Amino acid sequence: MGPSLWHRFKLRLKKAQGKNIFLCDSCKWDWRSACHRPERPNATWCPDYEKRGK
Numbered sequence: 039m040g041p042s043l044w045h046r047f048k049l050r051l052k053k054a055q056g057k058n059i060f061l062c063d064s065c066k067w068d069w070r071s072a073c074h075r076p077e078r079p080n081a082t083w084c085p086d087y088e089k090r091g092k
């Protein structure tokens with residue numbers, strides 16, 4: 039399943055506000071051996087995303 043229309047809409051709003059839209063920057067898998075997704079480090083939508091720093 040891909041990003042929903044609603045997700046893409048919110049993304050566009052954030053982008054327009056100059057916010058960081060890349061999930062990888064705050065994802066705990068954002069290092070080479072933990073994430074093998076081609077989207078990294080610029081994923082805007084990711085089913086494996088988990089927030090870092092708990």
Ligand code: SF4
Nearest residue numbers: 062065068073075084
């Ligand atoms: S799991 Fe997804 S959000 Fe996290 S680093 Fe990999 S591509 Fe980015």
